[in-house]
Amino acid sequence: MASYFIGVDVGTGSARAGVFDLNGRMVGQASRAIEIYRPQADFVEQSSDNIWQAVCNAVRDAINQSDINPIQVKGLGFDATCSLVVLDKEGKPLTISPSGRSEQNIIVWMDHRAITQAERINALHHRVLDYVGGIISPEMQTPKLLWLKQHMPNTWANAGYYFDLPDFLTWRATGDDTRSLCSTVCKWTYMGHEDKWDASYFRQIGLEDLLEHDAAKIGRYVKTMGEPLGHGLSARAASEMGLIPGTAVSVSIIDAHAGTLGTLGASGVSGEVADFDRRVALIGGTSTGHMAISKEPRFIGGVWGPYYSAVLPEYWLNEGGQSATGALIDHVIQSHPCYETLLTQAKSQGQTIYEVLNALLRKMAGEPEDIAFLTRDMHILPYFHGNRSPRANPTLTGAITGLKLSRTPEDMALQYLATIQAIALGTRHIIETMNQSGYTIDTIMASGGGTKNPIFVQEHANATGCAMLLPEESEAMLLGGAMMGTIAAGVFDTFPEAMSAMSRIGKTVTPQTNRIKQYYDRKYRVFHEMYQDHMKYRQLMQEDA
Numbered sequence: 001m002a003s004y005f006i007g008v009d010v011g012t013g014s015a016r017a018g019v020f021d022l023n024g025r026m027v028g029q030a031s032r033a034i035e036i037y038r039p040q041a042d043f044v045e046q047s048s049d050n051i052w053q054a055v056c057n058a059v060r061d062a063i064n065q066s067d068i069n070p071i072q073v074k075g076l077g078f079d080a081t082c083s084l085v086v087l088d089k090e091g092k093p094l095t096i097s098p099s100g101r102s103e104q105n106i107i108v109w110m111d112h113r114a115i116t117q118a119e120r121i122n123a124l125h126h127r128v129l130d131y132v133g134g135i136i137s138p139e140m141q142t143p144k145l146l147w148l149k150q151h152m153p154n155t156w157a158n159a160g161y162y163f164d165l166p167d168f169l170t171w172r173a174t175g176d177d178t179r180s181l182c183s184t185v186c187k188w189t190y191m192g193h194e195d196k197w198d199a200s201y202f203r204q205i206g207l208e209d210l211l212e213h214d215a216a217k218i219g220r221y222v223k224t225m226g227e228p229l230g231h232g233l234s235a236r237a238a239s240e241m242g243l244i245p246g247t248a249v250s251v252s253i254i255d256a257h258a259g260t261l262g263t264l265g266a267s268g269v270s271g272e273v274a275d276f277d278r279r280v281a282l283i284g285g286t287s288t289g290h291m292a293i294s295k296e297p298r299f300i301g302g303v304w305g306p307y308y309s310a311v312l313p314e315y316w317l318n319e320g321g322q323s324a325t326g327a328l329i330d331h332v333i334q335s336h337p338c339y340e341t342l343l344t345q346a347k348s349q350g351q352t353i354y355e356v357l358n359a360l361l362r363k364m365a366g367e368p369e370d371i372a373f374l375t376r377d378m379h380i381l382p383y384f385h386g387n388r389s390p391r392a393n394p395t396l397t398g399a400i401t402g403l404k405l406s407r408t409p410e411d412m413a414l415q416y417l418a419t420i421q422a423i424a425l426g427t428r429h430i431i432e433t434m435n436q437s438g439y440t441i442d443t444i445m446a447s448g449g450g451t452k453n454p455i456f457v458q459e460h461a462n463a464t465g466c467a468m469l470l471p472e473e474s475e476a477m478l479l480g481g482a483m484m485g486t487i488a489a490g491v492f493d494t495f496p497e498a499m500s501a502m503s504r505i506g507k508t509v510t511p512q513t514n515r516i517k518q519y520y521d522r523k524y525r526v527f528h529e530m531y532q533d534h535m536k537y538r539q540l541m542q543e544d545a
Ligand SMILES: Nc1ncnc2c1ncn2[C@@H]1O[C@H](COP(=O)(O)OP(=O)(O)O)[C@@H](O)[C@H]1O
Pocket: 010, 011, 012, 013, 014, 284, 285, 286, 287, 325, 326, 327, 329, 330, 352, 354, 355, 448, 449, 450, 451, 452, 453
């Protein structure tokens, strides 16, 4: 009987499961929506019970769809967004919300309630900040924990566990509360290269209580991805998922990092080999992550990391990112007066709204090579949810120039295109910054929901001048999770082995023409000027105050 491996991926909008064979071919897949609450501006919350239920249902559906016997499943790997889960001492959900509802027990990664706490931490210039790009982000866990301590003393007093969402999932699956090196290094300031928490940091920021009892609440045991947890799947979780108790479960990973496992080492039919200095993995979902790895630590201001062994053992990860990309595209189109009309049209044609907008752009341009030029007079500064990299400023905001008194579908298509182009220019800015610090990136290994969109992919190639390599298996996060399951089950010994057996390049998209390159060079200048103008406005208004 053939063996199969399951990857579970919890993104911002849904929980997904995929069943894979040892060649990395997916034989079954399912997805379930998850709830999201926004009780006030900058607050974004979820429920760990709701997410666990969605995970179990997705796993059951994926197995049914794949038509395999659960006994053939030999290993599982979980990935998820790096959101903060809070449980009481019995392991029950504990509120983190102004609503007071215990179901709302997750502060989602994109929540910006802790901007003040992050600023306070940054003012201390502690050495752990050297390992997060020089500036801690309110999207990371220690500012959020500080916010909780200051604003929700009851929750603070009653909390028994603080988990990164991926680690919550493996704890719920196995009963083992070991934490992942990926989450703890990337989001919790664990010093992976020294294999310890830095007590002086926790003391300085006022969270020294978290290190009591061997840091039991935030991570007493920290292990590398691929290591098996406890005795595998517990009887309870196995019955919830329709699997066999004892099935191997790997230490978890963050979603973008699983996408990196699923793509960064992929080989190609034309003999492409993985040169990690030249490759960046781009995971385009609600946000976008830009992941590059090196043998030596590279300290790049405004780019998260260097993170030791956060994706591949003994490699340092530099993680660039944009906090709102898919979320920004959706925000711009959903805010347009033509949204409902185009959505109805898309549904009646059995298409997505992106397909309808892409078709409209093709019609407006005449030739596919002319699409980029449609926005000569429309430019967007894409910092609607701050800038994660390389400016590392969560307080920045967005801007659009070139608006008219127009409310036509064509006008909506232009705003949609200009948004994609601005996001692509943000990626160019991040790659340029990485290339000033030792990388020679000219190849983007692309995955995530945004890369289902051919215009998103083509405009990223045009704006950056890089080749976009799309994996044969588009669900790269699920594949990365399944790879971890193969290692936990002892099928492969190392990630490079699993990567070369299970991931392949499917398609390459290259920049279109030299004329488009020159056009994007000009748009890139506008992109920078818009930021400078934005800062000038701020300065002017501060003088006014
Ligand atoms: N079929 C599609 N065509 C174009 N864009 C898509 C498609 N599906 C998803 N997207 C884009 O991808 C984003 C979500 O990506 P996804 O990887 O599913 O998200 P997450 O992992 O954050 O839950 C959406 O906001 C949307 O912009």
